[in-house]
Amino acid sequence: MVKIVTDSVSDLPPQLAKELGIAVVPLYLHFGTESYRDNVDLTTEEFYDKLAKSRIFPATSAAGPGIWVEVFTRLATETSEILVVTAGSRLSASYESALQAKTMVKTDCRIEVVDSTSGIGGEMLLVLLASKLARKGANLEEVSNSVKKAAPGVHVLVSFDTLEYLRRGGRIGRAQALLGSLLRVNPLIGLKNGEVYPYGRARNRAQAMDFLVNFVKGFPRIDSIAVEDATTPDEREVLAQKLKQIVPEERIYQTKVSPAVGAHVGPHALGVSVLEAIE
């Protein structure tokens, strides 16, 4: 069976990863000289707790090729085909790392690395798609082609309380148009084709949630949805309830942003990701 590997930007819940046998390569999170493996040495709750107390702004870095080599080498003893789905290559060095590691592993195991061109829930939905196909017995080419074909149909929208973290982390891109409002607003930012873009402004969190719901309603054919929060699980639950009117519950996945993602979205972020159905 094709073994599926991803990075921790995918926000795949550890429990679900374990159940499905998906390997997750953690990013690194740095508070000054202290380094943590994303979701391994630090949970999301612990991270936000630390963030509230820390004076240092956290930074993140992708795992180097060496880490990927280790993972590939270990997995090669149990499988002959590995499919890697990474965070979008314009946002993270994960893709390049995995690609380089692929050339360095001395094994007969075949490895394919796919750029999700997305991140967080969007990347997660692609990983889950890959996992589903692999469990159905598809081979490496089939899984890889399906994921590549599905990637343009992944859409992410996140509502923010503040864009300060995204700006500091250098990943605000075109969405910097939303910076600097004198009125209190909740900016909404999308992620599409590997790029962050400004979506709009809501006046408060309730309105922001309406934006998220209407965003989902805009897609005629939906395969699956991921809903995630940073520090507000109750709000995520409310959002998920609303989305049940649009998509059957079993195709809605709920999760939390990983600490490394949290370092870029800050507290109170709430996001929804859509994977469009193909055909």
Place this chain on the structure above:
Amino acid sequence: MKQLAVATGQDLREMFSAGAAWLEKGAPDIDAINVFPVPDGDTGTNMVLTMRSTMEEAFRAPDRSASAVIKAMAYGALMGARGNSGVILSQILRGLAKGLEGKESFTANDLAQALTVASQTAYAGLSRPVEGTILTVIRDVAKAAEAAAKENPEDLAAVVEALVNAAKESVAETPLLLPVLREAGVVDAGGQGLYNLLEGVSRYLKGETDATPFRKPQIIASTVPLIPKVISLTAEVEEPYGYCTEFLIEGQRLNPDRIRKRLEVKGQSLIVVGDESNVRVHIHTFDPGVVLRYATSLGVLHQVKVQNMDDQHREYLEMQKERLPTIDIAVVAVALGEGMKEVFRSLGVAAVVSGGQTMNPSVRELLQAVESVPSNKVILLPNNKNIILTASQVGPLTSKQVTVVPTKTMPQGIAALLSFGYEKALEENAQTMSEATAAIKTVEVTRAVRTTQIRGLSIKKGQFIAVVDDEDLVAAGDDMAAVIFQALDKVGMETIEVMTLYYGAGTKPEDAEAIAQEIGNKYPGKQMELISGGQPHYDFIISLE
């Protein structure tokens, strides 16, 4: 210092330890110039962390052969690689290890050949190699090393010095190859990091390491003139300038003081200098004819120059525009009051035209603003009933596509702006924005200019009055707070979620605070914001969403 012709594994360790230490000294400066591929300000830190892991392994090598040490280093870099630059650095070290494989020690020639392998490995490792980065630098370094090794095969220090110089030139030229660097006005951070590392190695070989302990690596200056990015748009429509008029009067018994006095009332920026026979004049005036006629009466005029400054200003804006990043749809808004204008700007309006009640801008002013913004599609927000018609005249006068969203008050304009969709087309946006104005109520509080009777309300001159949506006078009285509450009652607060209070230029901040507090107490649970709008005439403009 004796000339080193052959280096061992131990030499490698010491060379690169010195290099890593030198790199670490300059790391914060490298972090500061990091803009590509992601401007996250950590290139220096990432390279340092990568080198630390590299050097730890260097000292764990099983033996002291050059081959074993560099192989251990490559392994350490691989395991410790952080960030894009760290990953590429690890590829470079991996290439060096390949190039020096099996060698007990190495010469300048061996090093040059290994650097070529390193450069190839770095390029091969990337799915999309980008020039103007650390990649370009390592390639130039390898090329310089090959050339220098042919000249000085017996002198490692000389060869390394040559390749460091090549690295420096290469880094200086990175903005030429990568536009994003040029825009940000920096050289490539990763390239700079590689240069610092190599310079550290060179300093060690030349024996300079201990001589100058307080020095640190310098950021290389770009060879390309940097084009700093214009961040904010200076498209606000200015007052007209008139004509810049200059000439030299040649005559007899000229009196510069008298000329100055005479011209003072004719314009601005007046300069009159000279003596009895020659006087130079510079003035900004709306009527150069009058000035020149007067001057002609005094003597002969030379070097007469009259320039239309509005043209100049337009040209200047034109020039600025070319430098600005283009935006798809620009919004131009009419607003009154510094605070109100700031609110509009903060929400992304490309140009603000001064105007509002009793101060309607001309078609020409609106047209100027529309022409000045860096987009061919423009949405106009008149923000006043009496300006809507003027705004609608602009479209036919320009080649740009202009749509007027007929906002009657500034809060309507702000609501329209808040609903702006960055990914939507012009017409779709105009539609959404018009709809958004319907969902909002505006209460404007001002003083009555005369005593009158309207809809059963008897109003005395100087009393406070409240007008809803610029149409319905709903309340009047001597107490401002009472008038506001009456108006809010009339509007109906049940469905209102957000209240924004903009207080005017004539209202003291503490008075505004007090009234906001009262309103907040009366309507708990509603989101409320108090902002200094600085608008004239209106003590308060209240937006109800």
